[in-house]
Amino acid sequence: MYEQQALVQTNGLEMALNNIDDMMANVMEKLKRDLPGPSRIPRDLVRQTRQILGTAGGQSCHILHELRNLEEIEREREEIDRRLEEELARNNMDNRNRPQTTNRASVGLWATSQPHNKQLEQGAAIDVSNKIAGNSVRKRAVTDLKVVADTPLRKRTNLRALAAAIGKPKSTVHEWVKRGMLRSHSNAIKPYLTDANKITRLRFCLDHVDPYNMGSMPKFKTFNNVLHIDEEWFFMSKTSQRFYLLPDEADPYRACK
Secondary structure (H helix, E strand, O other), X not given: OHHHHHHHHHHHHXXXXXXXXXXXXXXXXXXXXXXXXOOOOOHHHHHHHHHXXXXXXXXXXXXXXXXXXXXXXHHHHHHHHHHHHHHHHXXXXXXXXXHHHHOOOHHHHHHHOOHHHHHHHHOOOOOOOOOOOOOOOOOXXXXXXXXXXXXXXXXXXXXXXXXXXXXXXXXXXXXXHHOOOOEEEEEEOEEOOOHHHHHHHHHHHHHOEOHHHOOOOOOEOOOOOOOOOOHHHHHOOOOEEEEEEOOOOOXXXXXXX
């Protein structure tokens, strides 16, 4: 008995859902047919249809989703029309221009009215020159390079150090180099030994020769009482160093003893 009642209820629900689906198919067809035209979607019809679908269960959720999309499209169209009306009122445009503003097909009309299309029809060369007279590019900022000349050479060995010393971005300093406002100069260290220095060095070497072994094979002293300096001190100045200088700045001269 209960099985028969459940079967009857199930058949009735299926018939109701089929009727609702048929009704909604007709409604959706009408809404989609009227949407591109000037008419608007009746909001009360949308609300009533959504209430009917809400009582039908989850089998018609896809139709609810379609109705939400149509309602969202309608709101977007109203917003576009509102903005167009404000633009027309602000620019004092005639209503005859409105179809050209709102219709996508009017883009083709605008394109055909361009001067280059007329030049193509006449077989003449297309004029692509700028209509703005004079130099219309962005004006370059005034650059004072005196701060670069006042920067010590030890802080001008690379772009990053120079940019940090003068308080400018590294990209700006790199742009100066590309434009020729700064130049790169590689400097090799020069020996600065006088004759007196050479004699002193020779005497230093002779003083450390062991006098008791002055025969065929002289030997140096043990150097046990001599303080040795780490070799890193001899490489504090690089053999070749790069500096960034001004175009009219003199090349630096480095020398060591």
